Amino acid sequence: MPYDVAFRFSQALDPSALTTLPACLHALTAAIEDCRNAGKLRDSDPAVLLLARHLGAVAEAMGPADMQLRRACMDAVAELKRHPALIALAHKGVAYDAPAKTLFHADGRKAMKRLADALGLAPDSYDVRSHHGGVAVSGDVVLHGAEVQVRLSLGCMGPGQEIMYRRVAGRHDHVGEGNHWASVHELVQPERLAARIRRDLRLSAPSAVPERLFA
Template sequence: MFYDLDFRFRRALAPEGLTTFTHCMAALSDAAADAQRAGFEPGNDPAVQLLARRLARFSTDTQDEIHPDDALLREDCLTRLADLKHRPAIVALLRKGVDYLPQDLADFRREGQRTLRQLAVALGMDRSDYRLDYRTPNPSIAGDHELTSNNLYVRLSVERFGSAAITYRHPQWKGPGGQVRHASATALTDINALARQISGHLKLPIAAAQAKLI
């Protein structure tokens, strides 16, 4: 199962941190690998093309100048970013086998943490309101991502043998959220709807939350 990550697009649109030829070359290599893993030809990927242009401009010391001819590629990157909001990589990672695949496991760890932070924001939580953990008995297999607060426990797990990817309940198994609830990985395609579902089942208040790009 292919999955696509948005990091290369965000990096290509804001490459200011790539200040050396070596760093830019590594970023280009990573972007090409991500595109290929998503099932795309790297040479046709707008993020790869933008990063390749930045790399080439180091030879003429013009990497930090404004280049109007990049406008179409930047627009393509923004379009791909908008599309990926509805197709988050974590859904595919939770549904596919990532055990013993180092790159997939690294992506799973990063995207799982990011997804739980997005869910916390949708639930109106500040960063000090919750704790994130990643637990695995073996670093070569996919573990569990956990979010814990004073009134909520959420776990993300790979869907093995028909198990649900999302589990949520009251952390102490008491009160209106004492019953454990489940949802499939596809619920993560709409984080705000999932947050409303969780708050409704567990009787949680949702504080006013502003949309954030995490």
């Protein structure tokens, strides 16, 4: 049965105790939850609106101007592009951290596809698979082509050996020849890693890409 409580209205009328962003955000989310339980519209609830405005006022008072914050965000984006998340995750680890593990697999798949392009693999000649494993492990991301298998995982072989690659005899060969190792730092430089893999595994030369003609 829907129910309503007066506490959110009291907080909205006197929010003087809410002086930090976490406290303001907690009060706002609790008020929204109260609306849900009471069957009230959250977007027009007076307590929700007042608490949201108080959150904005607290944020406005404690930070620099919007332009400075926007510049800081743009600088952060540029820094993240210089230092891909895979490297940070490799140092931090993703065990028992579901969001970090999800990011690891998403970025790992993208990195493997970039590596496949650098190796000159045709889109229909390979597949990229994710194996998440249990909560205590990173799982792995695997690129498997007709001649090469590349596996990315964290923590199994120690720092600097997050990448395992080996020559295989087809896409159903899961044993392959001898293992070679590389670091995740090399994976984020796909052209360089691809050259090393081709050299170490004596892979066939990539198919020639037709030259683009310009008028």
